[in-house]
Amino acid sequence: MKFSQMEYKRPGLDEIKAGLSRMVKQLEQAVSFQEAERVFLEKEAQTARVQTMFTLVFIRHTIVTRDPFYTVEQEYADSALPVIEEAVQQWNAALLASPYRAEFEAKYGSVMFVNLELEKKTFDASIISSLQRENALVTEYTDLLASAQIPFEGGLYTLAQMVPLKLDRCDSRRLAAWKAEGAFYNAHADKLDAIFAEMTSLRDAMGRALGFDNYLGLGYCRMTRNCYGPAELERFRENVRRHVVPLAERLKAEQARRIGRPYPLDYADDALSFRSGNPVPCIDSEGILAAGRDFFHSLGDETAQFIDFMFDNELLDVTARKGKAGGGYCTELYAYKSPFIFANFNGTADDIGVITHEAGHALNSYLARDILPLANQSPSAEACEVHSTSMEFFADTYAETFFGSGARKYLYAHLADLITFIPYGTQVDHFQHLVYEKPDMTPGQRHDAWRELTAVYMPWLRLDGAIPFYGEGRSWQQKHHIYENPLYYIDYCLADAVVLQLWAEMLENRGAAWEKYLRYTRLAGTKTFIGLIEAAGLKTPFEDDTLRAVCEKAAQWFDTFDTAGIE
Numbered sequence: 001m002k003f004s005q006m007e008y009k010r011p012g013l014d015e016i017k018a019g020l021s022r023m024v025k026q027l028e029q030a031v032s033f034q035e036a037e038r039v040f041l042e043k044e045a046q047t048a049r050v051q052t053m054f055t056l057v058f059i060r061h062t063i064v065t066r067d068p069f070y071t072v073e074q075e076y077a078d079s080a081l082p083v084i085e086e087a088v089q090q091w092n093a094a095l096l097a098s099p100y101r102a103e104f105e106a107k108y109g110s111v112m113f114v115n116l117e118l119e120k121k122t123f124d125a126s127i128i129s130s131l132q133r134e135n136a137l138v139t140e141y142t143d144l145l146a147s148a149q150i151p152f153e154g155g156l157y158t159l160a161q162m163v164p165l166k167l168d169r170c171d172s173r174r175l176a177a178w179k180a181e182g183a184f185y186n187a188h189a190d191k192l193d194a195i196f197a198e199m200t201s202l203r204d205a206m207g208r209a210l211g212f213d214n215y216l217g218l219g220y221c222r223m224t225r226n227c228y229g230p231a232e233l234e235r236f237r238e239n240v241r242r243h244v245v246p247l248a249e250r251l252k253a254e255q256a257r258r259i260g261r262p263y264p265l266d267y268a269d270d271a272l273s274f275r276s277g278n279p280v281p282c283i284d285s286e287g288i289l290a291a292g293r294d295f296f297h298s299l300g301d302e303t304a305q306f307i308d309f310m311f312d313n314e315l316l317d318v319t320a321r322k323g324k325a326g327g328g329y330c331t332e333l334y335a336y337k338s339p340f341i342f343a344n345f346n347g348t349a350d351d352i353g354v355i356t357h358e359a360g361h362a363l364n365s366y367l368a369r370d371i372l373p374l375a376n377q378s379p380s381a382e383a384c385e386v387h388s389t390s391m392e393f394f395a396d397t398y399a400e401t402f403f404g405s406g407a408r409k410y411l412y413a414h415l416a417d418l419i420t421f422i423p424y425g426t427q428v429d430h431f432q433h434l435v436y437e438k439p440d441m442t443p444g445q446r447h448d449a450w451r452e453l454t455a456v457y458m459p460w461l462r463l464d465g466a467i468p469f470y471g472e473g474r475s476w477q478q479k480h481h482i483y484e485n486p487l488y489y490i491d492y493c494l495a496d497a498v499v500l501q502l503w504a505e506m507l508e509n510r511g512a513a514w515e516k517y518l519r520y521t522r523l524a525g526t527k528t529f530i531g532l533i534e535a536a537g538l539k540t541p542f543e544d545d546t547l548r549a550v551c552e553k554a555a556q557w558f559d560t561f562d563t564a565g566i567e
């Protein structure tokens with residue numbers, strides 16, 4: 001069905017709650033697995049219907065934020081969802097306690113139960129007011145950043161509008177942009193410190209209230225870490241330091257030489273990959289969409305059907321328009337078995353990312369559309385980033401179509417950016433572990449910790465205070481995830497360790513790499529991250545050899561990459 005024809009009808013709160021409590025009773029009273037399963041499937045159908053309505057509201061509200069009808073409906077959804085959540089908790093408890101659990105596991109897999117157990121550990125009525133306060137602090141932080149009006153060259157700029165200026169090819173203009181943005185953050189330094197200090201102690205208290213030593217145990221459950229723990233992550237961070245940091249250092253030293261700037265780099269120089277500027281698409285948004293469609297056709301019949309389904313049913317809204325919300329996302333409308341991609345094309349290489357990265361997420365939803373329970377249609381966050389980030393690399397064969405004469409620059413930067421991102425993302429994770437292990441740190445101690453970690457993970461960066469905020473070791477405060485989604489960031493790095501294996505295989509045997517990717521993606525959320533990796537015949541990020549092997553391969557690739565003409 002076309003997106004415009006999908007009919008919205010406000011889900012009635014009382015009806016939903018009554019339905020759920022009836023189903024909880026029926027599940028509890030079921031005298032056979034068949035009976036319990038019938039209720040389970042009815043609950044799944046209700047979830048699909050209700051979630052689809054709220055997702056329709058969300059999508060239509062972000063497409064036209066001022067639409068009065070969907071503005072009211074979004075407010076309704078915001079107030080209704082927590083109430084429904086409470087009723088869902090009762091259903092989850094009943095399912096976990098069901099005497100037919102073994103039969104459910106045999107038919108629907110055990111991941112659903114493992115994840116419900118984790119979810120159960122994250123909530124208790126005693127922390128409701130702390131959760132509300134946490135949400136309020138997140139809002140305060142996002143509002144503060146959204147309010148930015150940064151004076152630059154006589155105009156006023158938002159943080160998003162500063163991004164292209166911070167990449168300017170002119171050294172003095174680029175540096176001035178970094179300084180102007182840093183000055184904004186520094187002007188709000190006390191507020192940023194205070195919000196985070198309160199968040200940290202709030203999260204620590206919630207962790208302890210739920211029986212953990214500090215926030216970390218709770219945070220792992222919140223992130224659905226269902227197949228690895230702190231020890232594995234510690235080992236991963238160690239392997240990043242041992243194998244990825246030296247390669248990233250080499251790439252950054254080469255970058256400094258290429259752009260003719262001193263090494264170690266300051267933040268402003270770190271942002272400029274090429275003297276001639278970053279590669280930009282050589283085709284307009286219509287052209288990018290057409291080329292993206294063609295790319296998915298080139299991959300095979302199933303992906304061709306997928307992308308045609310997306311286009312024919314209006315399941316992409318990617319052009320930037322006035323009144324449309326910012327950013328991008330991929331979501332799914334369960335009742336219509338349809339993924340949906342939302343983005344704002346801006347004429348940069350990011351536009352290609354939308355049609356490759358987000359479409360990778362959408363392909364997962366499409367391939368998983370018949371899987372029940374719905375919760376198994378996609379895996380945990382780190383596993384999902386393999387769907388999307390790998391697709392970006394499969395699309396490297398279309399670099400010339402997308403970037404024309406800038407294709408070689410794009411190919412070089414695509415891999416180099418992934419390699420240099422891993423130490424940064426890992427540093428974010430290491431920092432958060434320190435912060436939640438020692439919730440009593442002062443703001444100054446947190447900035448010192450960030451500085452010390454920067455010397456370890458990003459030794460190519462100069463922290464000499466020359467650029468306000470950034471040069472002072474406070475730059476972690478602009479990373480939304482640290483405030484909004486604690487412990488969510490290593491997910492990208494763990495995914496990259498898998499993506500790099502597929503990338504290495506693409507060089508040898510593209511067909512075999514594609515088969516592994518499809519095997520992994522088709523299983524959707526029916527297995528844990530490690531389960532998916534093993535089923536696809538890949539290595540987990542936690543084995544000592546994984547990062548060593550892919551970094552060796554990447555180093556060879558850079559050794560033989562002809563950099564003539566990509567200055």
Ligand SMILES: [Zn+2]
Binds near residue numbers: 357361384385388
């Ligand atoms: Zn993604």
